[in-house]
Amino acid sequence: MIPTPPIDVTGLDPITARVENNGPTAALVCALGDDVDDPLAWLRAHREHIDAALHGYGAVLLRGLPPEMSLFEEVVTLIGGRTEIGVNIDTSTEYRPDERIPMHNEDSHAASWPRLLFFMCETPAEWGGYTPIADSRSVFQSLPQDLLERFAHGVRYTRTYRDDLGLGWREAFQTDSRAKVERYCREHGMAFSWDGPRLLTSTTRPAWRDEPRSGARVWFNQANLFHLAALGDEVREALLEAFPERYLARNAHFGNGTPIPPEDLLRVEQTYDDCALTLPWHRGDLLIIVNMLMAHGRTPYRGARRIWVATA
Amino acid sequence: MIPTPPIDVTGLDPITARVENNGPTAALVCALGDDVDDPLAWLRAHREHIDAALHGYGAVLLRGLPPEMSLFEEVVTLIGGRTEIGVNIDTSTEYRPDERIPMHNEDSHAASWPRLLFFMCETPAEWGGYTPIADSRSVFQSLPQDLLERFAHGVRYTRTYRDDLGLGWREAFQTDSRAKVERYCREHGMAFSWDGPRLLTSTTRPAWRDEPRSGARVWFNQANLFHLAALGDEVREALLEAFPERYLARNAHFGNGTPIPPEDLLRVEQTYDDCALTLPWHRGDLLIIVNMLMAHGRTPYRGARRIWVATA
Numbered sequence: 001m002i003p004t005p006p007i008d009v010t011g012l013d014p015i016t017a018r019v020e021n022n023g024p025t026a027a028l029v030c031a032l033g034d035d036v037d038d039p040l041a042w043l044r045a046h047r048e049h050i051d052a053a054l055h056g057y058g059a060v061l062l063r064g065l066p067p068e069m070s071l072f073e074e075v076v077t078l079i080g081g082r083t084e085i086g087v088n089i090d091t092s093t094e095y096r097p098d099e100r101i102p103m104h105n106e107d108s109h110a111a112s113w114p115r116l117l118f119f120m121c122e123t124p125a126e127w128g129g130y131t132p133i134a135d136s137r138s139v140f141q142s143l144p145q146d147l148l149e150r151f152a153h154g155v156r157y158t159r160t161y162r163d164d165l166g167l168g169w170r171e172a173f174q175t176d177s178r179a180k181v182e183r184y185c186r187e188h189g190m191a192f193s194w195d196g197p198r199l200l201t202s203t204t205r206p207a208w209r210d211e212p213r214s215g216a217r218v219w220f221n222q223a224n225l226f227h228l229a230a231l232g233d234e235v236r237e238a239l240l241e242a243f244p245e246r247y248l249a250r251n252a253h254f255g256n257g258t259p260i261p262p263e264d265l266l267r268v269e270q271t272y273d274d275c276a277l278t279l280p281w282h283r284g285d286l287l288i289i290v291n292m293l294m295a296h297g298r299t300p301y302r303g304a305r306r307i308w309v310a311t312a
Numbered sequence: 313m314i315p316t317p318p319i320d321v322t323g324l325d326p327i328t329a330r331v332e333n334n335g336p337t338a339a340l341v342c343a344l345g346d347d348v349d350d351p352l353a354w355l356r357a358h359r360e361h362i363d364a365a366l367h368g369y370g371a372v373l374l375r376g377l378p379p380e381m382s383l384f385e386e387v388v389t390l391i392g393g394r395t396e397i398g399v400n401i402d403t404s405t406e407y408r409p410d411e412r413i414p415m416h417n418e419d420s421h422a423a424s425w426p427r428l429l430f431f432m433c434e435t436p437a438e439w440g441g442y443t444p445i446a447d448s449r450s451v452f453q454s455l456p457q458d459l460l461e462r463f464a465h466g467v468r469y470t471r472t473y474r475d476d477l478g479l480g481w482r483e484a485f486q487t488d489s490r491a492k493v494e495r496y497c498r499e500h501g502m503a504f505s506w507d508g509p510r511l512l513t514s515t516t517r518p519a520w521r522d523e524p525r526s527g528a529r530v531w532f533n534q535a536n537l538f539h540l541a542a543l544g545d546e547v548r549e550a551l552l553e554a555f556p557e558r559y560l561a562r563n564a565h566f567g568n569g570t571p572i573p574p575e576d577l578l579r580v581e582q583t584y585d586d587c588a589l590t591l592p593w594h595r596g597d598l599l600i601i602v603n604m605l606m607a608h609g610r611t612p613y614r615g616a617r618r619i620w621v622a623t624a
Contacts, residue, residue: 020592021439023612127333278590280332300335 012049024138024275028053033064058293059133062286072120080116080312101298102224103134103272106291109157109222111188114311117289121281126303134275134295136218140208142271147264151207153255155221160247161199169199204255211292218292226252229265324361336450336587340365345376370605371445374598379434388430392624413610414536415446415584418603421469421534423500426623429601433593438615446587446607448530452520454583459576463519465567467533472559473511481511516567523604530604538564541577
């Protein structure tokens with residue numbers, strides 16, 4: 001089902017490397033462990049196969065590394081091809097531990113996005129806290145034609161920044177100048193309007209894109225995160241009682257401005273679920289994904305959980 | 313979230329044994345591998361902890377065993393406490409490889425059911441073919457109160473056996489005698505009626521039960537497998553065009569005979585999905601589950617897949 005030719009990983013020791021494949025989504029899993037004294041040297045020696053698997057499947061999971069930040073940075077530099085990286089250690093503040101983070105491609109609602117994502121497990125959660133992945137090619141191919149037709153206009157993302165609740169525009173844009181905000185919006189293709197203390201922005205982006213390296217068409221939007229339906233029933237009802245829908249912090253419509261039916265979002269979520277491959281975190285795991293080929297999410301969890309995240 | 317006290321597995325080597333826990337569902341995973349020369353001796357030595365984990369979590373996965381039928385039988389005998397076992401090697405004939413088998417507890421629609429299920433992986437599928445498990449206590453606790461109230465009358469399972477299509481009553485009951493069929497139905501609490509060449513049977517069972525050893529309440533029915541909604545859209549429409557609903561090979565209603573709304577089945581399926589823990593099959597894996605504590609299913613797959621199954 002994965003729309004790629006088989007990847008040649010025959011150069012890798014079959015004891016060390018195997019492909020975990022649920023049909024729609026696959027990842028190369030390399031268990032380095034005690035057999036590999038120097039993980040960086042191993043990665044350099046097998047660089048060609050790792051790259052082939054990464055760009056073929058979209059995901060490579062290295063297991064049994066020493067969970068050291070310095071090693072993580074070196075791997076990011078080696079595979080990501082950059083010397084500057086930012087490592088985000090903090091837990092996401094938008095989602096509580098007992099909430100799932102829906103499947104998404106990083107910044108797919110934006111004008112630009114990271115090429116690669118790196119996750120390293122320093123401490124797995126007491127339970128849960130997995131990072132399921134789903135092949136965005138398979139997601140696109142699994143969605144019904146009539147849904148794709150409705151999404152052909154793309155997705156219109158709207159945000160309301162207000163200073164009295166949630167993220168205000170001063171904080172979000174790191175300025176007190178409305179003129180600077182307006183310039184930023186114009187430069188980034190964002191429509192905007194002022195409504196008293198509020199800033200309302202709107203951008204329209206494609207619902208799918210073609211991954212440049214493979215040419216494969218991928219489902220690549222965050223309608224499921226932005227749409228009203230992504231809020232829990234209780235939160236949504238409380239918010240809609242408190243103020244009109246256009247003042248919601250985030251929302252999504254079809255690109256032509258018409259509402260996205262909740263059933264379409266449900267279908268997208270179900271398709272993500274059907275495609276998702278979940279490989280539980282162990283201490284010392286390092287997951288690399290190609291952001292355009294692979295969506296990711298997070299399951300609910302409890303306990304201390306330290307997953308380092310870097311982008312390239 | 314798992315409604316059991318923590319299980320004491322401190323007597324097990326932490327390198328060998330760890331608990332995989334997604335919140336609603338947990339399993340003890342023991343990687344025996346090369347360190348353990350004699351898996352049966354290891355099991356005997358750690359019998360107490362294995363039993364505690366099996367009856368606490370509901371599932372134990374042993375990894376790295378030699379995939380030999382004789383060893384499988386010995387493990388089944390040791391843990392299952394029986395000397396007679398039937399090993400089912402064949403792929404299920406009811407479900408094609410490209411279909412998923414919905415989550416269910418074995419024979420939970422029947423008057424009796426196996427206590428333990430054993431699965432051993434001789435050959436993993438080319439892709440997919442996983443056996444997700446879901447804690448039936450968590451499933452019960454996750455279902456909304458109004459749904460539970462609707463299921464308070466139990467589930468009425470209906471079957472139609474016909475000789476011209478699908479499984480006929482002669483084959484199902486292994487007899488040509490209508491009188492013998494009627495006796496069997498009376499002895500097993502099944503209502504029945506004859507309709508020309510057809511035999512229609514009906515049994516009503518609880519939707520949940522209390523697991524005897526722990527007293528825990530578990531979701532324990534096969535409404536999601538029997539209900540019309542379990543058929544794909546195309547198959548369902550084709551069948552309903554061909555003959556009336558009462559002649560469907562299988563169907564489920566609430567215990568009082570009223571229809572189960574498709575939304576309720578969807579909610580049950582989503583709850584199973586939310587609770588499910590999926591541990592991909594490797595050659596030499598042996599999974600043991602307590603049938604009343606843990607539902608199981610099968611994801612779609614391709615390629616040769618040989619998972620031995622035994623019950624006790």
